[in-house]
Amino acid sequence: MAELDRFDRLILEALQHNARLSGAELARRVNLSAPAVAERMAKLERNGVIRGYQAVLDPAxxxxxxxxxxxLTLYRADYPHAQATLAGFPELIDCHRVTGDACMVLKAAVSSMAHLQALIERLTELGGTKTAIILSSPFTGRVPPWPVEGAST
Structure with missing residues (x-):
């Protein structure tokens, strides 16, 4: 786990809210110079704390x-094959290998119920499925709270 100080946390919080902030604006918000912020961001990227920057698109x-x-509960526990196959399904926007009754939980975006039915039919070649339609998403993309200083994990 990366060691983060108060300034790193301020930078990360600001970027979580708006990754398009200019270096100068980010520096102003965290009360550091622009070169200091750039150096800290480069370190956070090198250490894998910041994995990338992206636009959040609305599938609808x-x-x-x-x-x-x-x-998805696989018929055979051949995860490499399943993952490679699932990667070819453009409707799938998230894929998680999980514990519990199911082997994987997938998030999909489809254009219609007929499209969803066709997707499920393709998925049943790999295993059994159970589907829940998302009615709304009150929040997404949250990160866990910062660890308490000095507390053991």
């Missing part, structure tokens, strides 16, 4: 108004 605005979570 792109023609995929139905989002769902699909539990």
């Amino acid at each position: 605005q792109l023609g995929y108004p139905i989002q769902c979570l699909i539990e």
Whole structure:
């Protein structure tokens, strides 16, 4: 786990809210110079704390108004094959290997119920499915709270 000081945390919090902040604006918000912020960001990137920057897109605005979570229980415990196959399904926007009854939980975005039905039919070649339609997402993309200084994990 990376050692983060108060300034690193301020930088990360600001970027979580708006990753498009200019270096000068970010420096102003955390009360450091722009070169100091750039150096800290480079270190956070090198250490894997910051894994990337991306635009958050709305699937509904792109023609995929139905989002769902699909539990997949594989017929065979061949995870490398399943993962490679699932990577080829463009409707799948998240894939998690999990504990419990299901082997994997997938998040999909589809254009219609017919599209969802076709996706599920393709998935059943790998295993059994259980699907839940997402009605709304009050929040997403949250990160866990910062660890308490001096507390053991």
